[in-house]
Amino acid sequence: xxxxxxxxxxxxxxxxxxxxxxxxxxxxxxxxxxxxxxxxxxxxxxxxxxxxxxxxxxxxxxxxxxxxxxxxxxxxxxxxxxxxxxxxxxxxxxxxxxxxxxxxxxxxxxxxxxxxxxxxxxxxxxxxxxxxxxxxxxxxxxxxxxxxxxxxxxxxxxxxxxxxxxxxxxxxxxxxxxxxxxxxxxxxxxxxxxxxxxxxxxxxxxxxxxxxxxxxxxxxxxxxxxxxxxxxxxxxxxxxxxxxx
Amino acid sequence: xxxxxxxxxxxxxxxxxxxxxxxxxxxxxxxxxxxxxxxxxxxxxxxxxxxxxxxxxxxxxxxxxxxxxxxxxxxxxxxxxxxxxxxxxxxxxxxxxxxxxxxxxxxxxxxxxxxxxxxxxxxxxxxxxxxxxxxxxxxxxxxxxxxxxxxxxxxxxxxxxxxxxxxxxxxxxxxxxxxxxxxxxxxxxxxxxxxxxxxxxxxxxxxxxxxxxxxxxxxxxxxxxxxxxxxxxxxxxxxxxxxxxxxxxxxxxxxxxxxxxxxxxxxxxxxxxxxxxxxxxxxxxxxxxxxxxxxxxxxxxxxxxxxxxxxxxxxxxxxxxxxxxxxxxxxxxxxxxxxxxxxxxxxxxxxxxxxxxxxxxxxxxxxxxxxxxxxxxxxxxxxxxxxxxxxx
Numbered sequence: 001x002x003x004x005x006x007x008x009x010x011x012x013x014x015x016x017x018x019x020x021x022x023x024x025x026x027x028x029x030x031x032x033x034x035x036x037x038x039x040x041x042x043x044x045x046x047x048x049x050x051x052x053x054x055x056x057x058x059x060x061x062x063x064x065x066x067x068x069x070x071x072x073x074x075x076x077x078x079x080x081x082x083x084x085x086x087x088x089x090x091x092x093x094x095x096x097x098x099x100x101x102x103x104x105x106x107x108x109x110x111x112x113x114x115x116x117x118x119x120x121x122x123x124x125x126x127x128x129x130x131x132x133x134x135x136x137x138x139x140x141x142x143x144x145x146x147x148x149x150x151x152x153x154x155x156x157x158x159x160x161x162x163x164x165x166x167x168x169x170x171x172x173x174x175x176x177x178x179x180x181x182x183x184x185x186x187x188x189x190x191x192x193x194x195x196x197x198x199x200x201x202x203x204x205x206x207x208x209x210x211x212x213x214x215x216x217x218x219x220x221x222x223x224x225x226x227x228x229x230x231x232x233x234x235x236x237x238x239x240x241x242x243x244x245x
Numbered sequence: 246x247x248x249x250x251x252x253x254x255x256x257x258x259x260x261x262x263x264x265x266x267x268x269x270x271x272x273x274x275x276x277x278x279x280x281x282x283x284x285x286x287x288x289x290x291x292x293x294x295x296x297x298x299x300x301x302x303x304x305x306x307x308x309x310x311x312x313x314x315x316x317x318x319x320x321x322x323x324x325x326x327x328x329x330x331x332x333x334x335x336x337x338x339x340x341x342x343x344x345x346x347x348x349x350x351x352x353x354x355x356x357x358x359x360x361x362x363x364x365x366x367x368x369x370x371x372x373x374x375x376x377x378x379x380x381x382x383x384x385x386x387x388x389x390x391x392x393x394x395x396x397x398x399x400x401x402x403x404x405x406x407x408x409x410x411x412x413x414x415x416x417x418x419x420x421x422x423x424x425x426x427x428x429x430x431x432x433x434x435x436x437x438x439x440x441x442x443x444x445x446x447x448x449x450x451x452x453x454x455x456x457x458x459x460x461x462x463x464x465x466x467x468x469x470x471x472x473x474x475x476x477x478x479x480x481x482x483x484x485x486x487x488x489x490x491x492x493x494x495x496x497x498x499x500x501x502x503x504x505x506x507x508x509x510x511x512x513x514x515x516x517x518x519x520x521x522x523x524x525x526x527x528x529x530x531x532x533x534x535x536x537x538x539x540x541x542x543x544x545x546x547x548x549x550x551x552x553x554x555x556x557x558x559x560x561x562x563x564x565x566x567x568x569x570x571x572x573x574x575x576x577x578x579x580x581x582x583x584x585x586x587x588x589x590x591x592x593x594x595x596x597x598x599x600x601x602x603x604x605x606x607x608x609x610x611x612x613x614x615x616x617x618x619x620x621x622x623x624x625x626x627x628x629x630x631x632x633x634x635x636x637x
Contacts, residue, residue, distance in 0.1 A: 014250060032272075070265050077269060184277045187307030187320035190269050 001056040003046035004109040006100055006126065007075055008036035008118040009068035019215045026120075026215075035071055037182070038115025040078075042173065044180035045145055046113055047079040057081040059109075063090045063099045069198060076193035077185035083196065088203025092210035097129030102204050104134060110169045111152075116141050116176040124174070131172035139165055143178030250516075251279070251336070253508040256546045262553060263325070270326050274333040277306060282337040286460060287598045290338065293455070295462040297378075297420055299341075304375025308334070308345055310353035312494075317357065318370030325556035328501035335502030336509045339608035340461030342502045347416045348372060350495035352379030355425050355437055358490060359482035364439065368423065380421035380449075382412035382440075382466045383488045389414075390621050390636070393485050397428035397468065399438065406430075406478070408438060408471045414615065418464035419451040425479075426466065427488045437479035437487055446471040457611040459604075493569050496616050497559060500552050500572035503612065504545060506605045507580035511541045513600055514587035521592075528590070537586045544583065548576045567629035574622035581609040 011017070011026065012034050018027040035043070046058045060075040062068045063086040072083040086099045104112060112134075114127035124140075131138030143162065144155040154165045154173065185193075227235045239245045260268065281299065289296050303309060312327040313319035322330075327349075335342035353372050356364055371377040388394045397410025410428055418424065424440045424447075440447055446469040455463060479487070515538055518529035528534050555572050558564040584606035588595035595602050613619050621636065628634045 070269070073265060074269055077273075184280075184306065185269065185273050186305055187270065187273075187311050187322060187326075188315075190266060190273065191315075191320050191322070193269075194266065 001049050001053060001110045002108055003049065003056065003058045003111040003113060004104055004107070005039065005043045005046050005058060005060045005075070005080065006112065006114040006130070007039045007043070007060050007062045007071065008115070008120070009033050009062055009064055009071040010036045010118055010120040013037070013119065017217065019217065023214045023216065024212055033067075033071055035075060036115050036118045036120075038117060038119070038174075038176055039113070040115075040182055041177065041179040042113030042115060042175040043075055043078060043080065044183050045175065046111065047183075048180060049111075049145075050081075051079075056110075059084060061086065061100060061103060063088055063096045063203070065089060072198055073193050074185060076196045076198070077189040078183050079185075079189060081196060083198040084201055085198065086201050086203050091208035091212075093123045093125035094129060094209040095206055097126045097133060098206065099203050100126070100130050101133035103201060104130070110171075111145075112136070112170065112172045114172070114174050116174045127172055127174040134170075134172070136170050136172050137167045138172045138174075139167060140174045142173045142175050145173065145179065251275075251283075251509070252512055252516075253336070254511060254542050254545055255549075256542055257550065259549050259553060263329070267326055267329055270322065271329040271333060273306070274308070274330050275336075277302075278333055278337045282341060286338045286341070287601070287604065290340070290459040290604050291598055293453075293459045295344070295420070295460060296341065297462075300375040300378060303345060304373065307373070308349075309373050309375055310349040310357075310369070312349070313353055313357050313369065313373075317365055318373040319353070323556075324497070324559040325553065327498065328552055328556050331498040331502040332505040332508075334505065336505035338460050338604065339502065339506055339612050340458040342498075342505075343416045343458060343461045343612075346495050346498045346502070347381055348375075348379055350498055351381035351491050352423070352425050354494045355381075355479060355482065355487065355491045356439070359437060359479040359487055361476075361480050363476070364479070368439070377422045378417060378420060379423045379425060380415050380417040380466070381488075381491065382415055382418075382424050382426040383492075384412060384414050386411060386413050390618060392427070392488065393435070395427065395429060395435070397426070398430075399428050399436075399473065400431055402472070405472045405474050406438070408440065408468045408473050410468050412466040414452070415449075415464055415466055416458075416461055418449045418466055419462040421449065424449075424466055425491075426468070428468075434483050435485055435487065437482050438473050439477040439479070440466075440468070440471060440473055441477075444471050444473065455611075457607045459607075489566065492616055493564075493566055496569050496573040497555065497564070499612060499616060500548075500555065500569070500576045503573075503576040503580040503609070504548050504552065506609060506612075507541070507545050507548070507576075507583045510580070510584045510587035510602050510605055511538070511545060513602055514538065514541070514590040517591050517594070517600070534590055537590060541583045541586060544579045548572075548579050551575060565629075567625055570617060570622040570625040573617065574619055574626075577609060577613045578619060581606065581613055584609055 012032040015031050020027045050056045058080045059082045060080040061084045090096045117124040139154045141156045142154050146153045152167045155162045307320040310319045311322045315321040385395050399406040399408040422442050426438050426440050448467045449464050451464040518534050519527050521528045588602045624636045
């Protein structure tokens with residue numbers, strides 16, 4: 001099975017978010033970046049499939065500048081075979097999807113994995129667009145992937161339960177928790193990662209479809225006022241004073 | 246448990262000196278510690294439980310003997326990578342770091358450095374995976390700082406030797422499959438032997454009721470006419486240089502590990518001081534607490550720079566025993582003092598298992614004593630600069 005895993009380079013989940021002075025991007029000072037956790041589910045499942053079948057390979061792909069390469073190296077350390085970086089500043093979902101589709105086209109991938117969303121901009125749009133651009137079937141929010149003959153058997157989460165689906169290959173999947181357990185790269189994997197290929201591909205020249213005009217932090221929460229249960233009258237007075245009732 | 250998050254200090258941007266590989270290694274071990282150790286370590290320590298169930302995954306991660314070559318099933322990392330691994334493990338607990346560094350530096354290293362090819366191929370791959378665990382026997386009940394006086398002895402019986410004696414304060418001894426034991430031959434020269442569990446006359450009683458390193462198993466090694474095959478003698482070490490070479494490797498790891506414990510105490514105290522309100526202000530706003538915290542981060546930064554440079558020297562094969570002694574002594578003492586100050590910042594909460602400080606403090610009381618006491622290391626520096634031994 002030949003797999004492509006699309007990876008986003010995102011701030012660690014514990015990052016305190018600050019924006020740059022222009023309010024158009026993240027202030028990256030002191031920020032640790034990681035593999036988008038939902039993408040990592042797809043990455044580990046792709047590696048498991050390769051390990052189980054004993055054949056095939058796993059390529060990881062990220063659209064971004066040289067700063068994303070440590071994230072790709074980590075994916076190689078976890079067990080991917082090859083990495084590719086499309087050298088382009090990722091601006092919006094559509095242009096990222098077009099870059100991924102252009103890279104994948106004609107390379108014969110049986111499976112294209114991505115996360116259900118990236119934890120930075122939470123667009124949830126790229127994998128569906130990639131499927132459309134490559135004219136492939138797409139299953140979102142996948143929680144498991146098995147095979148029966150030449151068909152993929154996929155579970156996905158729906159309201160109150162799971163949906164069991166069958167699809168032909170090639171197939172595009174967006175993954176979420178349940179698809180696989182996260183893996184911590186071992187020392188041998190980290191040492192091997194340095195010798196695995198990391199290809200840099202020029203991005204297709206294109207204009208962004210959507211431009212970010214301004215990023216703003218949510219306004220600070222107002223302080224809480226606690227009213228004792230026996231002081232209901234005080235609460236009513238306060239709401240009156242604020243014109244809320 | 247407290248809800249504090251680990252945010253280690255890097256005041257002099259030491260990260261910029263680390264390679265991407267070092268950072269990947271550091272972050273992988275930190276991630277493993279966060280998931281598999283930190284949530285449980287307090288309970289293990291309170292219950293005097295050594296987490297031997299982690300051994301297979303520690304082996305799978307490649308943390309046993311990570312600095313040894315790949316031809317023996319090890320990852321072949323450099324010394325700074327080995328250091329950051331020890332730092333991250335000891336951030337969790339000195340007892341766990343002791344288990345791992347005994348295996349790597351005191352069992353695998355002597356087999357690698359002084360063993361025959363047959364011994365290396367027989368033992369190292371299994372030790373690297375954690376399929377075999379080892380311990381190291383040098384200290385005796387009456388010979389601690391003076392190991393040359395040891396009384397354990399073996400006599401030549403033709404195909405085998407017969408070993409008699411006893412070793413004490415041995416990390417991993419209660420569960421170890423093999424022991425690298427240092428004893429005198431009939432000529433009175435110290436040699437290393439690999440003693441295997443199950444050999445008749447070899448027992449490993451546990452030392453109980455410790456107030457320190459409670460998540461690590463410590464014991465004795467007792468040899469009562471143990472027949473050890475001659476092929477188990479390490480052929481390439483004669484004299485005290487053999488065990489002291491192992492201790493150089495282990496002490497280097499300790500000098501990094503102590504920084505991990507110190508960073509955990511500092512990080513906890515800093516966060517607590519900013520959150521704890523007294524007299525309507527966070528206690529971090531008072532000069533006396535700021536003095537403590539500022540001195541802590543200064544000492545941690547100095548220790549980080551010391552070990553980083555020592556790592557460079559070790560990678561170049563230039564680090565001396567005396568330089569390693571200085572780093573071990575300085576950094577463990579630094580960590581112990583930070584533990585005590587951090588405990589004070591947390592007030593009464595500092596003595597509870599809600600926070601890691603009291604456990605680190607108690608652990609470091611062992612670390613400041615084992616692998617060369619605080620005082621002996623100072624005398625090694627003294628001997629190095631004057632050329633005169635003050636302890637013989």
